[in-house]
Amino acid sequence: MSARPDVRDVGTLLEALPYIREFHGQTVVIKYGGAAMEDPGLREDFARDVVLLKYVGLNPIVVHGGGPEITAYMERLDLPVEFVEGLRVSDPATVEVAKMVLVGKVNKDIVLRLGRHGQPAVGLCGDDGLLFRVARQAAPSGRDIGFVGRIERVDVDVLQHVAADYIPVVASVGADRDGHSYNVNADDAAGAVAAALGAYKVIFLTDVPGWLADPADPSSVISEATAAEVRAALAEVGGGMRPKLQACLAALDGGVTFAHVVDGRIPHSLLLELFTDAGIGTKVRA
DSSP: OOOOOOHHHHHHHHHHHHHHHHHTTOEEEEEEOTHHHHSHHHHHHHHHHHHHHHHTTOEEEEEEOOHHHHHHHHHHTTOOOOEETTEEOBOHHHHHHHHHHIIIIIHHHHHHHHHHTTOOEEEEETTGGGOEEEEEOOOTTSOOOBSEEEEEEEOHHHHHHHHTTSEEEEESEEEOTTOOEEEEOHHHHHHHHHHHHTOSEEEEEESSSSSBSSTTOTTOBOOEEEHHHHHHHGGGOOTTHHHHHHHHHHHHHTTOSEEEEEETTSTTHHHHHHHSSSOSSEEEEO
């Protein structure tokens, strides 16, 4: 005779049910990066979570970067690695390495992992079907940082055609009107994709518990905030949280209903944020 199921497991399923009903048929854009991408166990958890979202009727779209792997390959090739205000200085050689790593390796690893866990996925980058049209941008201070792109347009038809039958996995590179390739910040790309699609939610997986009221205190997570509150506080936010909050605002300004910043170091953090009453990160609403 099998063991009696734990009532806590049943409670968890019942807690998830209204959320599954609410989110059915909705598009959720997930920015994948940090420890969730680097730790072998968390990689498997993430793939299972995304596959489950597809099975229960959501339309997940994964947007990813891969900064540490780009840096590792650049160092192996003796190429200089430089960042200005959190953005990678990108000459043509840097962009070439970024495309090779993101499109040729990281993207395909994610696609294969999703397929192994039960859902077919298709890898894309900004060049495919002219998905991203980008323009050159400077650092916030105005300094020239090379071929770093700001997305001007997202061709949603490409994503919608793929998402009808597959899980789209998008690498954050793109090109301008003249065919020059650009490195694109993955947070910005996820926000732009979510806004263009009118997604219900955009979720940023990161390596901190969420937006912290006190950056030195990991327990000071701001569990919920409005876009106006984020905008008012943005000037005081530093480090890697600032581009994530900026991407949250860009998505909300574009019509996305909710944006979340979630600790990707926690196993199954994606499901915990979406399908439990408490959630585990920061939720930003318009």
